[in-house]
Amino acid sequence: MKRLALGTSALALMACFSGLAMADEHVTAWRLFVSDHAEPVVHVIDAVEGETLATFDIKGPASLYRSDSGEAVYAVQGDADVVTAIKTGIAFHDHGDHADIDVEDPALTGAEIMGDYPVHFVEHDGHWATFFDKEGVARIFSERDALAGHAETREVDSGAPHHGVVVSYGNYDLVSEPHPEDPSNLPIGIKTLGRDGNQVGDLAECPDLHGEAASGNVLAFACATGLLVVTSGSGGAPSIEHLAYADTLPEGKSTTLIGGRGLQYFLGNYGADAVVLIDPSEENAFRRVELPTRRVHFAVDPVRARFAYVFTEDGRLHQLDVIGGEITKSLALTEPYSMDGHWSDPRPRIAVAGEHVVVTDPLAGKLHLVDAVTFEEDGEIDVEGTPFNIVAVGGTGTAHGHAEREEHDHGHEGDAHDHAHSHDHDDQIYQGYFEDDQVKERGLSDWAGDWQSVYPYLQDGTLDPVMAHKAEHGDKSADEYRAYYEIGYRTDAGRIAIDGDTVTFYEQGEPIEARYASDGYEILTYEKGNRGVRFIFEKTGGDEAAPRYIQFSDHKIAPEAADHYHLYWGDDRAALLEELTNWPTYYPSSLSAEEIVAEMMAH
Structure with a gap:
């Protein structure tokens, strides 16, 4: 059993505290990370100012990758044999229906992953796998460790040096298989390895494998013959199916894939002057889009899920x-x-930062800002040197600014009831303001019952009125809210049943069952005042595939039956x-879709 943590760009919220009482503030914060084509530098630019x-x-000169959380950017320096972790300085703390933000200075974390010629760099569930071509080895580390300044790695050996890839997939690793006759050729398929290093099942054939991406809960590898489509199988093991290119496509193949955000699809190259849209769930999965001239770069929009962007020569x-x-x-832009x-000559690259599509112009030494709505140029930013690779992190939201809360967080004496804001006692707790002695142990019986995930309702459009309602009263568009909850609600466990000490997870209808006992609780404290409580239960027996720990968060801090909850497991x-x-997020299975919508809109 795995817990998906995917994402599109995090909708971060910027907070600026001066030590004086202030009201909640709506702000926007976006940062651009830009590497130079020739020089070993990374520039961090405030995209707003x-x-x-x-x-x-x-x-060394670097390719840049941003994490799903937006808290880290990684500079992959192939010729310098190192990956460098950078803290973006933007982090948000989510509580289900609202989030708090920390905004700090960006910084090098001190974490570096060394090896001989790092190239493919892939994130899945908060773990990064760096494949070192000249070793044939991947080193896997957690983002949490990298942000803390150290990155203990786990090695996966593919069998031979080659231009390969490894994806950490729950308790398994998806590993490229080198060409048996000439490892300098592209890989021939994907094998699944358990954590003991032993192969599970047969090799999934994928000639000329090159290109990998995730969209929603689907992972894909590009091959000469089509795509390998990976989903969670029974017990969390990956299920791999081959999706052949449509007969209607001209001869060609994809070698680069990007996963859609908010909508589940893949965007790939297909020939020099075309791209292909791929939806593995559709009967006609491939749609080729011709371009007016040869393609230079392409990117998806994580905020406006309907759109992607292509730059041509x-x-x-x-x-x-x-x-x-x-x-x-x-x-017309440049x-x-x-x-x-040469394929690696300096050419423009695309990123999306809030309301702007940003395009690097290496030979002119600038960034072009394009209004994503009007699609007109909206300014330029000069950048020293030859700006090349670019990624963006940030978002728009609310910064909580009560000075009394800040004082309380820093250890000053006071009663939670004395805070000068308008919430009543229960709402104070719901928002995350309480004293330690108010927190009490809770039993699994607080979450007893049969529960349904709300994620399918987000996917099929049932929750569209909720997103529209939030847009009317909030500071984001309905599409932005939908993209935000796409990250938050995502799960393979569509139903959970809790009876006594037994918890049963249903993934694609298949039950995974285990017994759990209380392992206490943890109070999570955030720098800007809000706190939350995780009530933790540890497995005492049951199916091996069931997670060892489950952690409940339902905005309650003492014994009380839950009306809905957020669940973390692993x-x-x-x-x-x-x-x-x-x-x-789970609501009672007895509620209809309409009743869940009503509950959410009344909340």
Whole structure:
């Protein structure tokens, strides 16, 4: 049993505390991380103000990867044989229906992962796998460790040096199989290894394997013959199916994939002057979109899930409607960047930062800001050197600013009832303001019953009125709220039944059952005032596939029957406490979809 923690970009909330009483504040914070094509530096730029916040010296020119949480950016320096972890300085703490933010200075964490020629760098469930081509070995580490300044790694040996990839998938590793005759050729498939290093099942054939991405709870690898589509099988083991290219497609293949955010699909290259939209759940899974000239780069929009963007060598940026399968807008943005020449020559790259699509212009030394709604250029930011790779982190939301709360968090004496805000006692607790002695042990009986996940209702549009209602009263659009809850609600466990000390998880209808006993609770404290309580239970017996720990959060801090809850589960107690982005949410199975919508909108 695994708990998905996926994501699209985190909708972070920026907080600025001056020590004086202040009301809640709606703010926007976005940061751009830009590497240089030739120099070993990474620039951090405030995308709102256009100011450079920091410049970090690293060991070589880097490709940049942002984590799903948005708390880390990694600089992969192939020629310097190292991956460097960077703390973005933007972190949010989620409580299900609201979130708090910490905004700090960006910083090098001190964590570095060393090896001979790192290339493919893949995140899954908060774990990163760096594949070192000249060793044929992947080193896997947790983001939590990297942010803390150290990264203890677990090694997975593929069998031979090659241009390969490894994905950490729950209790398994998906590992590329080198070409048996010439490892300098692309891999021939994916094998599944248990944590003991032994292969599970047969090799999933995938000739010329190159390109990997995740969208929702689906993982895909690109092959010469189609895609390998990976989903959770029985007991959490990966299920791998081959999806052949459609006969209607011209000869070709994808070698780069990006997973959609908010909508489940994949965007890939297909020939020099086309892209392909892939939805493995559809009978006609492949839709090829021709481009006016050769493609330079493409990216999906994590905020406006309907759109993706493609930059072509004529210097134009195109908006791609992934539902309609067509280019809807185009904008002349830079001088032409021909695709003739070396594949690694400096050419523009795309990132999305809130209301802007940002495009690097390496030869001009600048970033172009494009309004994502009007699709008109909305400014430029000058960047020293040759700005090349780019990633964005951040978002829009509410910063809580009660000085009394800040004092209380820093240890000053006072009664929680004396805080000068308008919430009553119960709402204070719900919002995360309480004293330690108010927290009491709770038994599993507080969550007894049959429960349904709300994630399917988000996927099928049932919760669209809830998202629209939030947009009317909040500071994000309905699409932004939907993308936010897409991260939070995501789970494979569509139903959970709790009877006595027995908890049964149903993944795709298959039951996994275990018995649990209380392992106490943990109070989570956030820098800006809010706190939360996780009530923890440890497995005492049952199915091996069941998680060792389950942790409940339902905004209550003492014995009381839950009306809904957020559940975290896995085998590492401490690591689960760090999980704040994915909180599968459950309501009683007796409630209809309409009743759940009504409950959420009344809340």
